[in-house]
Amino acid sequence: MTVERSVAADSRTVPEATVARLATYLRVLGALSDRSITTVSSEELAAAAGVNSAKLRKDLSYLGSYGIRGVGYDVRTLTDEIARILGVTVRRAVALIGVGNLGQALAGYDGFASRGFRIAALLDASPTLIGSTVRELVVRDIAELEQVVTEQEIAIAVLAVPASAAQDVCDRVVAAGVTSILNFAPVVLAVPAHVDLRKVDLAAELQILSFHENRKSAAALIAGGMA
């Protein structure tokens, strides 16, 4: 999603694109920490995150983090700084709505917990799913949405429902007080200005790759013609 926005980080503001890269740096730092690596150079961190080191240094300068010349960055300190800016020092409770093919795959993904998120509730409308257990969580009836949001202090709702149901579910989630939504349904959702909405669209990502494939084929044809 390309929303031109910034996030306040102390007295400075962090561009949205930097926020997205900070999440990547945090993942890379987590992997380094798992391997008991305590310092990392900007070049190493940039390469592992797939960006150039000038961009990485610029991104980290928003945190007031410049590293030590010749030594690099302290993995623990940088992890803590990025986690603080991203607000993942608190474990946020996530409600997963729609426990079909995608919802069950997401519910089974261990990576959320290690990155600061707790799947606290699963909700669905299907009588065959309501009451069943997925990853030790009982699937609740979507009719209980408002109660579940309050009980579990849900901070983020993930929508994995059919496109036809997504706006209705989104409206209810917002009315229940949730202000962050991640939407997987292939539909543009309308939300009030105070709600942060992000969308995941794997088909669009594949189309972008397809576009690049086209360009590569065209370039190869031209190069072949010139040879």
Ligand SMILES: NC(=O)c1ccc[n+]([C@@H]2O[C@H](COP(=O)([O-])OP(=O)(O)OC[C@H]3O[C@@H](n4cnc5c(N)ncnc54)[C@H](O)[C@@H]3O)[C@@H](O)[C@H]2O)c1
């Ligand atoms: N963004 C992506 O890249 C991506 C990838 C795959 C699927 N999707 C989308 O994710 C959604 C789910 O896909 P799926 O394959 O899991 O579908 P699915 O049919 O297997 O699951 C959808 C679930 O939503 C439930 N549901 C329907 N209406 C509901 C409502 N009003 N409230 C609560 N639950 C409700 C259904 O009972 C079902 O369990 C679809 O919109 C699909 O297009 C997106």
